[in-house]
Amino acid sequence: MRKSIIKSIAMLALMLVSVGAWAQGGASPYIGSTHVYTVNMEDGNNTPNWEITDPSGTPLTSQPTAYMTESKTGNTATLELTYDASWASVASPTGTANYQIRFTESTSTSCVALRKLDVEVLDxxxxxxxxxxxxxxxxxxGEVHAQGDVATHDFTIKVDLHNSGAAFDTWNFDYKLTLNAESGQTTAASIQSVTINGQVLASPGTGTLTSPNIAGTTGSINVVVSVEGEVDADQTVQLDIVGGSAQKGASTTPDNGDTTVSRTGTYTITGLPDTGDIQTDL
Incomplete structure (x- = not known):
């Protein structure tokens, strides 16, 4: 009787885990996304096993082991699974499961508890x-300056989130910043600071960088680049978006890499005429 009660509790826990996975998107993942699945086992000494099957429960011919990370802590079994396009495909027609995640807990006497979760992979x-x-x-x-004077100004470039699915908790983007300034100046133009969505970065950085996390409810943000340079020199800040990721609970979704949309923004300040200073009685 006690064992039956324990089994009933364990089954209830498994059901709750499945519901939780659905609420967090694990039952309807984006292609390319990574999700974490957990099961509360009755006995941590039993043997856990995860398997990916087709909708009918037939195991895939080749398990995507390169994209599966299994672990067990105490009585909790965990699977981290990435729906990489090398093995996963988008469900067709939409609204139907195209995979199952199956979990078994086996005793030393080969008694097996089997659980499943239907999964529909979305574009x-x-x-x-x-x-x-x-x-x-x-x-x-129009301001009074001497030839070659230096000033600092902000270059503001807008960045937009696009997502037709459920809202994420947070998102970020990978980017490169380039300052193209007129050559031959006494004082070379330089980036003094970078502010993303109101957060001043500790350093402007170089190469490919990742923005701070942004709330999923925020669809557009500004990247503000402060540049110091001569007022009579042309200066252009270029922002290239090279990737990104979005987070929902324990899941992560990468930018889909659409090459048909604009990923480059520019902001140019045109230098004032390089007028000489007023001379007298030459």
Whole structure:
């Protein structure tokens, strides 16, 4: 009787885990995303096993072991699974499961408890863009300056989140920043600071960088690049989006890599005329 009660509790826990996985997106993952599945075993000394099957329960001919990470802590068995396009496909027609995740707990006497979760893999609709293409005179236009004077100004480039599915908890983007400035200046232009979504970065950095996490309810943010340079020199800041990821609970979804959308934004400040200073009685 006691063992039956324990089994009933264990079965209830497994049911709750399945419901939790569905609520977090593990039952309807985007292609390319990574999700974590857990099961509460009755006895941690028993043998756990995870398997991916087709919708009918037939095991895949080749298990995607390169994308499966299994672990067990105490009585909790865990599977981290990435729905990489090398093995997973998008469900067709939409609204139908195209895989099952199956879990077994086996005793030393070969008694086996089997659980399953139906999975529908969805097309990944998450990507990040920027399309800013702004150009204007140096804000110091009309102000009194000497030839070669230096000033600091902000270059603002807008970045947008795109996602037609359920809202994420957070998202971020990978980017490269380039400063193209007119050559031959006494004082070379330089990036002084970078602010993303109101957060000032500790360092502007170089190469490919990752933005701070942004709330999933925030669809657009500004990247503000502060540049110091001569007021009579052209300066252009270019932002290239090279990737990104979105988080929902324990799951992670990568940018879908759509090449048909704009991933580059530019902001140009045109230098003022390089007018000489007023001379007298030459």
């Amino acid at each position: 990944n609709s998450f990507y990040v863009t920027t399309a800013t293409n702004y150009s204007d005179c140096n804000p110091e236009s």
